[in-house]
Amino acid sequence: MIKFAIIGYGHIGKRHAEHIINNKECKLVAICDTNTDIVGQLPDKEISYYPNIDDLLSATTADVVCICTPNYLHCRNAVAALNAGKHVVVEKPMAMSDAECDEMIAAAGKSHKIIFAVKQNRYNPPVVAVKELISSGRLGRVYMMQVNCFWNRSDNYYAQSDWRGKKDKDGGCLFTQFSHFIDILYYLNGSIAQASGTLTNFAHSHNTEFEDSGSFLLKATNGALINFNFSTCAYEKNMEGSITILAENGTLKIGGQYLNTLEYQCLRGEELPQINIVAKENDYGLYKGSMSNHDKVIQNVADVLNHNHPVMTGAEEGREVVRIIEMMYAAAR
Numbered sequence: 001m002i003k004f005a006i007i008g009y010g011h012i013g014k015r016h017a018e019h020i021i022n023n024k025e026c027k028l029v030a031i032c033d034t035n036t037d038i039v040g041q042l043p044d045k046e047i048s049y050y051p052n053i054d055d056l057l058s059a060t061t062a063d064v065v066c067i068c069t070p071n072y073l074h075c076r077n078a079v080a081a082l083n084a085g086k087h088v089v090v091e092k093p094m095a096m097s098d099a100e101c102d103e104m105i106a107a108a109g110k111s112h113k114i115i116f117a118v119k120q121n122r123y124n125p126p127v128v129a130v131k132e133l134i135s136s137g138r139l140g141r142v143y144m145m146q147v148n149c150f151w152n153r154s155d156n157y158y159a160q161s162d163w164r165g166k167k168d169k170d171g172g173c174l175f176t177q178f179s180h181f182i183d184i185l186y187y188l189n190g191s192i193a194q195a196s197g198t199l200t201n202f203a204h205s206h207n208t209e210f211e212d213s214g215s216f217l218l219k220a221t222n223g224a225l226i227n228f229n230f231s232t233c234a235y236e237k238n239m240e241g242s243i244t245i246l247a248e249n250g251t252l253k254i255g256g257q258y259l260n261t262l263e264y265q266c267l268r269g270e271e272l273p274q275i276n277i278v279a280k281e282n283d284y285g286l287y288k289g290s291m292s293n294h295d296k297v298i299q300n301v302a303d304v305l306n307h308n309h310p311v312m313t314g315a316e317e318g319r320e321v322v323r324i325i326e327m328m329y330a331a332a333r
Contacts, residue, residue: 002305005030005060005086007053007077008068009038010161012091016066017043019295025302032056053077057084064301067091070163071171075100078115082107089116089301092183093175094318098326101319108315116301116311117318120293121180122187126254126262126275130245133252133272134188140248142189145226149178150239151257153232158207165208172210174325178230182328183313183321184243184259185226192226192324194219195331203233216328228328 004020006013009031020028021043030048031038032055039049050056057065057080065081066089067074075095078088082104094117095101108115121127133139163169170176186192197216204212213231220226234240242255242263252272255263262275296312303309 001025001027002064002302003027003029003062004064004066005032005056005062006066006068007032007056007081008070008073009033009035009041010068013066013068014041015292015294016068016089016298019298020066022295023298023302025306026298029062030056030060053080057081057086062086063305064089070161070169071096071175072163072169075104078104079107082111082113082115085111085113087114087116087301087305089118089297090318091118093171093179093322093325094315095322096171096175098319098323101315101322105315105319114304114311115315115318116297116304117313117315117321118294118297119180119183119187119313119318119321120297121184121259122312123293123296124254124259125277127184127188127259129262129272129275130252130254131188133250133267134247138270139245139250139252139267142220142222142224142245142247144246145185145189145220145224146242146244147181147185147226147228147230148240148242149181149230150234151177151230151232151241152234152237152239153177153204153212155207158204165204165210167209170208170210172329173212173214173230173232174328177232179321179325181228181230181241181243181259182324183317185228186317186321186324188243188245189220189222189224189226191221191320192218192327193221195324195328197228197328197332199329199332202231211332214328214332216331218328 020026032050064087067077081088158165199211199214216228218226238257244253250267253264260277300312
């Protein structure tokens with residue numbers, strides 16, 4: 001049994017707890033959160049509660065610590081857990097700068113522990129199918145890609161937590177809402193070499209310190225041109241999360257609201273299975289997020305530690321996503 005602790009028991013921390021408890025190879029032994037009111041919400045009376053990370057790390061027998069705190073605390077909490085000899089599972093974004101990622105990677109190297117970066121959209125069935133198509137070479141050279149992320153984030157969303165919308169704690173939409181789309185772009189087609197773009201705050205200037213919309217032209221290291229558009233201004237609800245690929249041997253669109261459907265395909269000599277996954281989003285009540293594949297994230301931890309499987313998304317990949325985000329923000333400035 002792999003023993004887990006969770007730091008941060010908000011929406012996403014509860015999702016981690018659910019999947020740890022439901023995994024036969026895992027056991028949740030401790031939860032840390034500064035909000036003492038969560039004691040009554042713990043899923044099992046045998047789970048230890050700690051109000052601060054130092055108490056947890058000095059007492060817990062956990063092998064793995066899940067970092068589910070606000071963005072600005074990811075690096076600090078992960079480094080503390082690594083220095084305490086724990087593997088860490090870090091929610092997106094891995095950190096708020098590539099320098100913070102480097103600090104985490106150095107701590108992991110010193111402690112000989114593993115950083116698992118949470119990128120659950122890699123498990124989406126349409127993404128899995130298209131990744132295999134590209135990796136096999138059957139799609140040929142990728143010419144162009146278009147990423148559209150049009151979601152809704154209301155005033156209620158920003159009122160839920162005092163860190164949301166703050167530049168130094170949240171980081172911006174590319175860190176908090178749309179880093180998963182940058183990861184899938186990178187996962188499918190490799191890294192980004194050049195970026196230009198613009199940012200605007202249309203509807204959230206009263207409660208955020210950064211953009212709510214942006215449009216970028218990116219050039220991948222393999223020469224592909226990429227148009228990346230995003231907004232949290234979709235009226236009333238999330239509209240779309242999609243990636244369109246124009247390549248030498250075919251055209252594809254992974255669509256839906258959360259990269260959950262194979263919306264279009266025209267391929268040379270083959271056809272991928274039709275995919276339309278419904279009711280798989282992370283539902284947080286007042287808003288919805290990316291597809292809920294955290295069960296597969298936790299299973300990958302078990303597979304790595306118990307069965308020597310490869311890490312699905314390691315620290316270097318998590319760092320590269322942060323580097324691309326920093327490049328995009330620098331280009332827009």
